[in-house]
Amino acid sequence: MKEYPASHKKNDLATGFMLKPRLKGEKSKTMFTDIGNLSVFTAQSIRSIFSFPFEGKEFLRQCYVIGNRSFALVAVTGAIMGIVLTIQSRPVLSDFGAESLLPSMVAISLIREIGPVITALICAGKIGSGMGAELGSMKVTEQIDAMEVSASMPMKYLVATRVLAATLMVPLLVVFADTLGLLGSWIGVNIKGQVNIALYFTHAFNSLEFNDLIPALIKSVLFGAIIGIVGCYKGYSAGKGTESVGIAANSAVVLSSFLIILFDLIVVQITDLVI
Amino acid sequence: MSFPSVEINNMDFKSAAAPEKIIQINDLSISFGKQEVLKGITFNLNKGENLVILGKSGSGKSVLVKCITNLLSPDSGSINVLGEEITMLNPRQLSELRKKIGFLFQSGALYDSMTVKDNLEFPLRRVNRGMTKKEVDEKVQEVLENVGLIHAINKMPSDLSGGMRKRVALARTIIVDPLIMLYDEPTTGLDPITSDEISDLINEVKKKYKTSSIIITHDMSCARKVADRIIMLKEGEILVEGILKDIEHRRDEWIQSFFGKT
Numbered sequence: 337m338k339e340y341p342a343s344h345k346k347n348d349l350a351t352g353f354m355l356k357p358r359l360k361g362e363k364s365k366t367m368f369t370d371i372g373n374l375s376v377f378t379a380q381s382i383r384s385i386f387s388f389p390f391e392g393k394e395f396l397r398q399c400y401v402i403g404n405r406s407f408a409l410v411a412v413t414g415a416i417m418g419i420v421l422t423i424q425s426r427p428v429l430s431d432f433g434a435e436s437l438l439p440s441m442v443a444i445s446l447i448r449e450i451g452p453v454i455t456a457l458i459c460a461g462k463i464g465s466g467m468g469a470e471l472g473s474m475k476v477t478e479q480i481d482a483m484e485v486s487a488s489m490p491m492k493y494l495v496a497t498r499v500l501a502a503t504l505m506v507p508l509l510v511v512f513a514d515t516l517g518l519l520g521s522w523i524g525v526n527i528k529g530q531v532n533i534a535l536y537f538t539h540a541f542n543s544l545e546f547n548d549l550i551p552a553l554i555k556s557v558l559f560g561a562i563i564g565i566v567g568c569y570k571g572y573s574a575g576k577g578t579e580s581v582g583i584a585a586n587s588a589v590v591l592s593s594f595l596i597i598l599f600d601l602i603v604v605q606i607t608d609l610v611i
Numbered sequence: 612m613s614f615p616s617v618e619i620n621n622m623d624f625k626s627a628a629a630p631e632k633i634i635q636i637n638d639l640s641i642s643f644g645k646q647e648v649l650k651g652i653t654f655n656l657n658k659g660e661n662l663v664i665l666g667k668s669g670s671g672k673s674v675l676v677k678c679i680t681n682l683l684s685p686d687s688g689s690i691n692v693l694g695e696e697i698t699m700l701n702p703r704q705l706s707e708l709r710k711k712i713g714f715l716f717q718s719g720a721l722y723d724s725m726t727v728k729d730n731l732e733f734p735l736r737r738v739n740r741g742m743t744k745k746e747v748d749e750k751v752q753e754v755l756e757n758v759g760l761i762h763a764i765n766k767m768p769s770d771l772s773g774g775m776r777k778r779v780a781l782a783r784t785i786i787v788d789p790l791i792m793l794y795d796e797p798t799t800g801l802d803p804i805t806s807d808e809i810s811d812l813i814n815e816v817k818k819k820y821k822t823s824s825i826i827i828t829h830d831m832s833c834a835r836k837v838a839d840r841i842i843m844l845k846e847g848e849i850l851v852e853g854i855l856k857d858i859e860h861r862r863d864e865w866i867q868s869f870f871g872k873t
Contacts, residue, residue, distance in 0.1 A: 482720035
């Protein structure tokens with residue numbers, strides 16, 4: 337008779353990543369177990385992205401779904417961010433006689449920090465919850481098990497495509513939100529004055545340097561990956577019953593939002609030291 | 612009351628001198644927390660036979676078939692499928708072995724975002740990557756005709772009845788020509804007529820695709836129709852193993868109650 341070690345025990349999906357059993361009342365262990373499982377899942381996701389064959393059709397579909405699903409919300413939020421930032425900053429800059437610095441200040445704030453973070457948080461709510469709910473529902477109805485058993489590699493089809501699509505689409509949405517934010521800012525400036533759009537954008541872009549764009553781009557890519565991985569992980573590790581679908585969607589948003597803020601801090605610190 | 616199909620099958624079973632073992636399970640145990648679900652299960656699946664596993668809900672039947680496909684890993688024991696120890700395989704080897712196993716889930720587990728055609732194409736394109744579009748289309752049509760659902764080819768799973776879903780799920784399972792079929796409660800939630808149709812399909816699949824099957828059920832009419840051999844599980848242990856005729860006449864009260872004779 338063969339005895340298998342405790343670490344041999346897998347979750348009921350046999351998805352390639354191990355889920356350590358949780359024991360009631362062991363909160364700290366649960367948290368560390370979750371971190372461990374998320375790390376293993378992340379490694380498996382990255383490996384799936386780079387392994388043959390590539391699910392190109394599903395990847396393009398996910399790009400469309402992610403981009404299309406968040407497009408309108410990101411557009412409206414980006415424009416409002418620009419308007420609000422301009423209206424609130426203007427009196428303070430006026431007090432110091434530095435109103436002419438308004439386009440530069442808004443551009444740097446939006447592109448370096450507000451644009452990536454706010455867009456990522458919106459996407460975490462919109463895309464991350466969708467992934468958590470969709471995969472959670474597939475888990476509950478044994479669809480992921482069915483893929484696994486038929487050797488259809490659900491990690492490649494479901495996870496790799498979503499993670500890669502989110503990693504590519506979130507930076508594009510950030511660029512889009514930044515552009516509309518600057519447009520919103522120009523509208524905000526014109527509420528109490530009249531500034532030519534070409535002049536406004538010339539001022540805004542003159543203040544920007546290449547070093548402002550690199551951290552923002554790195555952050556956007558990282559945020560996209562976080563949203564994709566956490567959304568898929570929470571859906572993939574959902575429990576049984578319909579309640580767990582809601583829990584998976586909710587926890588996907590909460591965890592990815594937290595990680596976005598945490599990694600924002602880390603990336604800012606690192607880029608501040610390096611660049 | 613007679614069950615001709617069972618008697619014929621029983622004859623087949625008796626006449627097999629040394630049947631080739633497709634699945635060998637030895638001393639299999641699995642527990643969830645403190646609850647022991649399977650306690651030292653040992654049995655074999657012979658080539659070309661329909662092995663029915665009977666038992667009450669919660670007796671560990673579904674856990675057993677999930678262990679056979681490595682969807683669940685046992686605590687101890689060995690599971691040898693087609694000569695390979697399934698718990699010791701790496702993901703690639705496991706994937707290769709799974710191509711030879713068909714699993715019909717209790718719920719059907721159809722991909723609800725895909726049409727019936729896409730559901731069938733999905734495993735086929737991934738298992739046989741070299742197939743042309745024409746070959747895939749022909750294969751899809753063939754299996755759908757076999758389960759009598761060619762008219763539903765472009766429907767979504769949500770548009771199908773329970774029986775139709777089961778049949779599409781069966782079509783999706785047999786489309787990759789598996790050597791082993793695992794049926795997890797194939798007739799649960801279906802009316803008696805549809806249950807009968809599914810039982811007939813199980814026999815047809817065995818005949819046409821030459822599969823060896825394990826059928827998990829607590830539906831006695833299904834068991835009577837498809838079983839070559841029966842194993843009864845009680846609280847995670849094998850209570851009795853044999854042919855239907857012998858088991859049916861045992862004097863054990865629990866077995867008798869299962870057959871509806873008390």
